[in-house]
Amino acid sequence: MxxxxxxxxxxxxxxxxxxxxxxxxxxxxxxxxxxxxxxxxxxxxxxxxxxxxxxxxxxxxxxxxxxxxxxxxxxxFPQGVVPLLSEQAQDYTPLLIHILSEQWQAADQWTRQQLCRLVGAEQRGWLYFSEVQSIPVLDLQTIDNLWRVHSLGQFGFRVQRRIWLGCGRNWEKFWRAIGWYADGTWPRYPQGFTWNVSAPAGHLPLSDQKRGVRVLEALLLHPAWAGGVN
Incomplete structure (x- = not known):
């Protein structure tokens, strides 16, 4: 002992x-x-x-x-160890519970819905890249901290940003590095993705690429990461 x-x-x-x-x-x-x-x-x-x-x-x-x-x-620690801060009085307890319960797919779905909710696009269900900058800094940091702190540091937008910059902002290298693209194919959702911390760094949360990379690029360049570690 x-x-x-x-x-x-x-x-x-x-x-x-x-x-x-x-x-x-x-x-x-x-x-x-x-x-x-x-x-x-x-x-x-x-x-x-x-x-x-x-x-x-x-x-x-x-x-x-x-x-x-x-x-x-x-x-x-009734609200966990990550401060659940929000500029819009949003409740991040559901995301905390999903992550603590290792329900990574549910956490991923909740995150996408919450990003839409923060910009008033909940009914539409997806973001325009031009809306991303209006996501409150504090809320995006809270979401990211929950993902990072409870995933062995494997997941979160800040992790994805670091990998993307390390790939010289080359999207093809980035997709491969985080396990979203391999052998010339995109994995099928949800079975093609790894829903646990054995996944490659940056694997989660997911981003829909059907409308191109501009939404994810805007997230990775969001002011929430200004002055922080890449």
Whole structure:
């Protein structure tokens, strides 16, 4: 059994190793789970909170088969570890629940609907590229943070932006890099996509390419990412 002093070493591990470490730690039962909650509360005081590690800790506690731990986690962090901020008083709890429950396809569908809702295009069901800039910065950041923090840092628009820029804004290279295009074919929806964190980085959320790349390009160039990490 690991000891509490190992928490300092945990922060330096790659995300997937952190996951294994945390899983092993929680096998010890209620007391190790309480220690992990204490650790999460201490991390919550950091200006860098929340990170991927914090998301993983909360996910494990939220989904714990030990009722006491799951209840404590939900009481101490009733809205999760990602602040559910909105400029339009939108409720991001449904997206949080989909993601914490590992319902990635439902989270993807909800995200597309929410982007339309934010610009008043909910009935139409899709965006014009010219509407993307009117998506509130705070709301887009909240959506992106939920995806990133709870996916081992694999998913989200900011991740897609980084990959796209790394591909020199070349769309064909980008499609291949994120697993949306292979061997000359586009995958069929939904079975052709990978709905878990084993997917390539940037695989989710999806974007409809039937109307071209301008909507996704506008999302990846949105002011929400100004001054941040690519």
């Amino acid at each position: 690991r000891n509490v002093a190992d928490f300092s070493a945990l922060e330096s591990l790659p995300p997937k190793q952190q996951w294994l470490w945390l899983t092993e730690w929680l096998q010890g039962g209620v007391q190790p789970g309480r220690e992990l909650l204490d650790y999460l509360q201490k991390r919550a005081q950091s200006p860098q909170f929340p990170q991927v590690l914090d998301g993983r800790i909360y996910e494990l506690l939220w989904r714990s088969e030990v009722p006491e731990l799951a209840t404590l986690a939900r009481e101490l």
